[in-house]
Amino acid sequence: MPTVSCGRGPASCAETAIAFLGINDWRFIRAIFVGDTIFVNYRLAELRDSKSRPLQAIATFDVEVTNQRGEVVQRGHKALLVSKTPLDAVSAST
Numbered sequence: 001m002p003t004v005s006c007g008r009g010p011a012s013c014a015e016t017a018i019a020f021l022g023i024n025d026w027r028f029i030r031a032i033f034v035g036d037t038i039f040v041n042y043r044l045a046e047l048r049d050s051k052s053r054p055l056q057a058i059a060t061f062d063v064e065v066t067n068q069r070g071e072v073v074q075r076g077h078k079a080l081l082v083s084k085t086p087l088d089a090v091s092a093s094t
Contacts, residue, residue: 018056019081023063026076030067037068045077057082 032038046060059082065074 016082016084016086017080018083021058021079021081024077024079026074028074030071030073032065032067032073036073038073039066040064041066042078050081053081055084057084 041064043062043064044059045062046058048058050056050058059080061078061080063074063076063078064072067073
């Protein structure tokens with residue numbers, strides 16, 4: 001199993017994220033209205049080695065979007081290609 005440091009979700013993967021691979025099974029469960037406050041919650045569902053790139057891994061997240069009342073309004077899965085070590089180029093540019 002690969003080891004990747006992503007902190008508290010995909011947004012904090014800035015030092016290791018290489019590419020956004022896509023969204024799957026996205027569901028629009030309830031409407032989001034003007035004035036709503038939404039929150040995005042991530043859970044690492046799977047982390048596996050890339051078959052073609054030994055220094056990289058595929059991170060799949062379960063994503064849940066909730067409104068200010070705690071109601072789930074959207075749900076799906078997000079995949080990122082991540083480096084197993086922090087990217088020097090990103091570290092140098094911050």
